[in-house]
Amino acid sequence: MTEALQLHLGAFARLTGDDRALIDKIAAKNVREIGPRRDIVREGEKPRAMVLILDGWAATYKQMRDGRRQITSFLVPGDPGDANVFVLARLDHSVASITQVRYAELSQADFDAITAESPGVARALWAHELSTASIHREWVINIGQRNAYERIAHLICELFQKLDSVGLTDGRRCDWPLTQADIADATGLTPVHVNRTLQQLRRDGLLALAARKLTVLDLARLRSVGGFNPDYLHLAGKSDR
Amino acid sequence: MTEALQLHLGAFARLTGDDRALIDKIAAKNVREIGPRRDIVREGEKPRAMVLILDGWAATYKQMRDGRRQITSFLVPGDPGDANVFVLARLDHSVASITQVRYAELSQADFDAITAESPGVARALWAHELSTASIHREWVINIGQRNAYERIAHLICELFQKLDSVGLTDGRRCDWPLTQADIADATGLTPVHVNRTLQQLRRDGLLALAARKLTVLDLARLRSVGGFNPDYLHLAGKSDR
DNA sequence: CGGCAGATTGATTGGGGTCAAGGGCTGTGG
């Protein structure tokens, strides 16, 4: 039930058997399920709990008054949401499900218990925060410096790598529940242009994308196109560049 | 000597006299000075110390192989650099001075001493990290969703607010050591277009910018243009919206 | 079988990039 979470946290810090048992216990405690395309938490709310994605995909986003929407990160199975949730008076962004999502809610007390009981898990959560910060910096670069073709290639590399690190690919194929509008909101492009750019990526033999499944046909070339270097994800061991 | 730092950290957490003395002591310990336009720390290096900017402006950036450069944040007096420095094996970005910079270097031991001695200062540093993360999300939105005019207005609002929070404006004027090329690297625009856009902002009576000094002529309108809401900076008290 | 979300296509426009050439300030050295 919590393999993805175990794998994800294990990629950041060596975990003992006790650590793993603790993760299982915590994650089993307050499990919820929500349908696709619903808000899990909303900007401006008082934060009440930290979210751990057990199953399914979600995204964090911010909406501008005029309706423009920017996705600032994707959450895949194993991803903890923001730990900072407990420090802020108000959330400054929303989290919404993309697919049906199963997630655990960690209260402040749960969180404190973890940091007290297990330095290993605490370190892994902290390292995950840093990884997230690093991903945000990379997104700034992606959107600020790369053209549509490179940008989408980079996003796909990043997500594919994250999924791979929690065992959700077979090396070349994975689920792909994102619509072209989602990709547009994440990359600062329009859905129409995302469509044309994806076609180009297909025509160039880099990937196949249909029926909510992604197949990476030429990972090396896709990475080179996107200027993708997995180091910024800070996933231990997995530097199979 | 450390007023900016005191003010900055004080904006995140209530500090006692002891806390302030501690900050003074730490920041006085390992002070360095560096000329304008030099790297303070470089991507790929093993992190050795956390940087606290005491005086002058700096920027964090990442460079792509082909020379394109993206600034991912500006550091002004009072700003701590990344605390995560101690967790990562390798830095994933560089920090460079813009003006002449005076800064303190915090070793891991100094950092541990702070967290042990003063929960208040530790909380302030942690809150600063969160604020930085929030700024990064805002930059993603800025670059992803806004046009050049809005984008530059937003950047100026953000920096002006940060400077104001550490007493480095008189309410409408402040130092402005950034070249148009710096603004370009931060906003994902070209220097030429930054130039034309700044002229438009001047023509519209929003600001004056000359001789390395910025004057905000119409803060309300500048904020409205940039869609700037200071909340995401999480600066306590200063919500003079 | 209608209805709807998402993908696709075409035609046109426009924001911002690119290239290239001046202009102005400031510091330095003669």
Place this chain on the structure above:
DNA sequence: CCACAGCCCTTGACCCCAATCAATCTGCCG
């Protein structure tokens, strides 16, 4: 005190990537 160098800033002409507007198509579901 002047001259020159260098770094910025500014301007003009032109181009192109991506946005916009508007259908049409497809697959899926009730």
